[in-house]
Amino acid sequence: MSDPKQTAGDLAYVRAKLEQAEGHDAPGMIYFLWAVIVLVGFAIVDFAAQYTAWFWMIAGPVGGITSFVLGWRHAVDRGAVSRDKALRHGLHWGGLLVAVIALLPLLVTGRIAPESFPQIVLLLIVMSYFYAGVHLDRALIWVAIALSIGFLVVVFVAGPVWTAVGALIAASLGAVGFTRVRAARAFAK
Amino acid sequence: MRLAVCVLLSRSDGITFRHFKDLLEETDGNLGAQLRRLEDKGYVSASKRFVRRKPVTWYRLTPAGRRALRAHVEALDVLLREPAG
Numbered sequence: 001m002s003d004p005k006q007t008a009g010d011l012a013y014v015r016a017k018l019e020q021a022e023g024h025d026a027p028g029m030i031y032f033l034w035a036v037i038v039l040v041g042f043a044i045v046d047f048a049a050q051y052t053a054w055f056w057m058i059a060g061p062v063g064g065i066t067s068f069v070l071g072w073r074h075a076v077d078r079g080a081v082s083r084d085k086a087l088r089h090g091l092h093w094g095g096l097l098v099a100v101i102a103l104l105p106l107l108v109t110g111r112i113a114p115e116s117f118p119q120i121v122l123l124l125i126v127m128s129y130f131y132a133g134v135h136l137d138r139a140l141i142w143v144a145i146a147l148s149i150g151f152l153v154v155v156f157v158a159g160p161v162w163t164a165v166g167a168l169i170a171a172s173l174g175a176v177g178f179t180r181v182r183a184a185r186a187f188a189k
Numbered sequence: 190m191r192l193a194v195c196v197l198l199s200r201s202d203g204i205t206f207r208h209f210k211d212l213l214e215e216t217d218g219n220l221g222a223q224l225r226r227l228e229d230k231g232y233v234s235a236s237k238r239f240v241r242r243k244p245v246t247w248y249r250l251t252p253a254g255r256r257a258l259r260a261h262v263e264a265l266d267v268l269l270r271e272p273a274g
Contacts, residue, residue: 007268014193021197021212076240079208079247082201 026137027074028184030067031177035170037063042166045118052118060100064093078184089136096128118162122151139176146172190215191223195232195258198250206246224248232257 037059044052068090075081100121106112112120126147133141150165190213197212198204210220227233232254237244250258 004269007265010192011265011269014196017193017212018196018200022200079205079211079245080197080201081203084202 021080026180027070028177028179028181029074030070031173031180033063033066033070035173035177038166038173039170040166042169043163045162046160047163056121060097064097067093092128092132092136096124099124099128119151119154122147122154126151139179143169143172143176190220191227192261194223194227194248195250195254195261198233198248199255199258203247203249206248209248227254230257 041052041055041059044055068086071089072081072086075086103112103117103120103124107114107117126144129140129144129147133139133144146169150169153161153165193213194209197209206220206224209215209224210217213220215223224233224235228235230253232251234249234251236247236249238247239245
C-alpha cells in the first residue's frame with residue numbers, strides 16, 4: 001500500500017510541473033508586435049485622424065491572425081501544443097474584434113458620436129485585457145492597468161494625448177514581452 | 190515521473206521529448222525508459238514529425254491512457270482521504 005506522505009509528495013511534484021508548464025507560454029514576439037501596432041495606431045489619432053479607422057480595420061485583424069500564427073508556431077517549437085488553449089485565445093481576442101464591429105451600426109446610425117467612438121473601443125480593449133489577465137495570462141492585468149490609465153487620460157484630458165497614451169500601453173506590452181523572452185530562455189537552459 | 194508525464198499529456202495535444210526533458214529535468218535515458226514503459230502499456234503513443242526540418246518525437250495520451258490516469262487519480266484521492274494510522 002502506498003504511503004500517503006509519499007503520495008502527497010508525488011502530487012506536489014506533479015502540481016509544480018503543471019504550473020511550470022502552463023505559465024508564461026505566449027511568445028514575447030506577440031507583445032512586441034502589438035506594442036508597435038499600438039504605438040502607430042494611437043499616434044495616428046493625434047496626427048492623421050482620418051486614417052485611424054483604416055489603420056485599425058487592417059492592423060487589428062492582421063495583427064490578430066499574425067499573433068495566432070506566432071503563438072501556434074511558438075507552441076510547436078517549444079514542444080507542447082494544445083488546441084484547446086489555442087481555441088480559448090482565438091475566441092477571446094476574436095470576441096473583441098466582433099464587439100468592435102458590433103459598435104459600427106451604432107456609429108453609422110448616429111447613436112454614438114464619432115468623437116466618442118475611439119474611447120468606447122478603448123474601454124472594450126481595457127475589459128478584454130483585464131479578462132485576458134484573469135483567464136489567459138496573468139501578466140496582461142498590468143497591460144489592462146496601463147490601458148485603464150490611458151482611458152482616463154483620453155476621457156478627461158483635452159488635446160492630442162493619444163500618442164502619449166499609446167506609448168504607455170506599448171511600454172507595458174513591451175515589458176511583458178521581455179519577461180516572456182527571459183522566461184523562455186530560462187526554461188530552455 | 191510517469192504520473193507527471195500523463196497529467197501533462199492530458200492537458201495538451203502533444204508534447205515533445207525535449208519539452209519533457211526541459212520541464213521534468215531528467216536525463217535522456219531515464220526519461221526515455223519511463224516513456225517507453227508508458228508506450229508498452231498503451232497509455233502513450235509516439236510519432237515522429239518534422240519541425241524546421243528536424244525529426245521530433247511527439248507524445249500523446251491514448252484513450253486507454255486517459256482512462257488509466259482517471260482511475261489512478263481516483264485511487265490517489267481515496268488513499269489521501271483515508272484517515273492516518
